[in-house]
Amino acid sequence: MSHTVYASLPAVTGACLDPCDADQRANVPAAAGLAALTTALTPRAVRVLGQIEQAQQDHPDVAKFLGVVAQEIRKAGDSAAVLDDVLQLIQQKRTAPPAPCPVYSWCTETGDHDEHFSAYVTAPTLDAYGRDVVPVGLIDWGKGVKVGLLDLDLTPAEARDRLAELRAHLDHVEQFIALAERGATGPAVDVEHARADQ
Ligand SMILES: [Zn+2]
Numbered sequence: 001m002s003h004t005v006y007a008s009l010p011a012v013t014g015a016c017l018d019p020c021d022a023d024q025r026a027n028v029p030a031a032a033g034l035a036a037l038t039t040a041l042t043p044r045a046v047r048v049l050g051q052i053e054q055a056q057q058d059h060p061d062v063a064k065f066l067g068v069v070a071q072e073i074r075k076a077g078d079s080a081a082v083l084d085d086v087l088q089l090i091q092q093k094r095t096a097p098p099a100p101c102p103v104y105s106w107c108t109e110t111g112d113h114d115e116h117f118s119a120y121v122t123a124p125t126l127d128a129y130g131r132d133v134v135p136v137g138l139i140d141w142g143k144g145v146k147v148g149l150l151d152l153d154l155t156p157a158e159a160r161d162r163l164a165e166l167r168a169h170l171d172h173v174e175q176f177i178a179l180a181e182r183g184a185t186g187p188a189v190d191v192e193h194a195r196a197d198q
Contacts, residue, residue: 039077048079104145106138116140120148134166 041049052070056063072082101107107116116139123133137148147159154162 039075041074042078045073045077045079048083049073104138104140107140114142 049070052066052073056066059066069082069086072085073079076082098110101109101113101116104116104118106118108119109116118138120132120135120137122135125133127133134149139146139148139153141153145156146153147156148154149159149162152158152162
């Protein structure tokens, strides 16, 4: 039993009681004794506690948290200071920078998440329609790291194969450029060479 409760006993009964004296405690009427064991609640606190009880039924996902708040209000006897503290905690959480991904240094997701994405890197130029050229990034949907390339989720080995093909393709791009630079007197032959290399 707390000091606060002991201290409130005489006020309730209108007499000076020694709580350690069993006979005197027996003289406290049952209702008054019960009231004395509970910190007096302000009407505001009673109203807020009612609202909290309703909210616990409406939002079971936060019922436990609301239970803690209610407990603090009952302890304090009033709701104002407790609600101020809760508001402050919520604001602190809102303004705190979101936690970085705990799994991958390349992941751009923050806070709680199961699917991981890196930033996408594209070729420095857009095509004529304003679309990204060969965007690439990393992803993990929960089954290991994949390389996002050519609109596919590729294993590292698969991505290496595609990369080799793309590198060879860039050689062909270069061959066409060289043809154009030469004035392209016999492009058909050279283009066929390029195709044969593929
Ligand atoms: Zn992540």
